[in-house]
Amino acid sequence: MTRDIPTLFGIDAPIVLGPFGGLSSVALTAAVSDAGGLGSFGLYGYSGARIRETASALRAATNRPFALNLWLPTGDEVSPAETDLDAARVAVAPLLAAAGAAATVLPDTFLPDLGEQLEAVWDAAPAVLSVVFGVPAAEIVDEAHRRGIRVVGTATSVAEAAALAEGGVDAVVASGAEAAGHRVSFLRRAEESLVGTFALVPQVVDAVDVPVIAAGGVADRRGVAAAFALGAAGVQVGSAFLQTRQSAASDAHRTALRAAADTDTVLTRAMSGRLARGIPNRAVRTIEAAGAIAPFPAQNWLTAAFRAAAPHDADLISLWAGQAAGLSHRGDVGEVFAELAAGLPPASR
16 A cells, blocks of 8 residues: 555645534635645534535535545434433533523434435545544445545554554544644543654554554644654644634634644533643633533533634634644645645655
């Protein structure tokens, strides 16, 4: 198998956009793909119909390869019927009031069926299907390959990377603890899988026979050069692209990213019920102080009510950010991409 990411994905440069669950935009995904990288779109919570609509919009926006990203079920997701949300509702009540939002009625389900999502992905026929929170079943990998779709899995430990490689994925994203957003661990608790990028990438490279894409702390040419020095075949970048005008982040979120210092992010379960890295705000502090966080995805559904009602209030949204967010102040995808590309080995440019 080739370890050359551009050849594997049909792109020009081994630079991948991190898939943002909830913050993806067609404009950002298409812009990264058009620049020569692999644009990615996160499909968390998307129904089959919405996936098809999104893929159609992406096809209209770019003729270059792109990736669609799915969250695999881990088995610990709760359903509305089995969840006691009384304490968690009390904890978010002040935030609902601040946003001017009313408490919402429980839905029949919190998340769409994975099978429904996959059928839509097969119809969309992206160049790449990327997954988080597990190893895709053999039938998923086989069907993707039958359709000419590459499969990428995400690991937060060497053991997870080895499991993904054994499961037949075409490449592994080694996601260091510096990375923004959810810690996508699946073999051990996320709190027990906080390996930094500098330690994780070379050990994963030594452990698997598929190309490794480094994620976490990569924001400029220095991070790219470091990733390749560690043996990575590509980089995945989130926060630096999230700051651009093409992203779906609000102005308040972009401002927070650009102002973030190295110690300004925390790991919290407050916003979704799963551990994730972001900038703490009133919402995080209020929920953590109350000490009542519902399991995933119930907590994510609860906080969505005030997040949706106040999308431009930095105190009431999820400010996902990586530890290197403050290194990038570029507002356009082309500028970010050019900076990252400057750190690539000459043979990869």
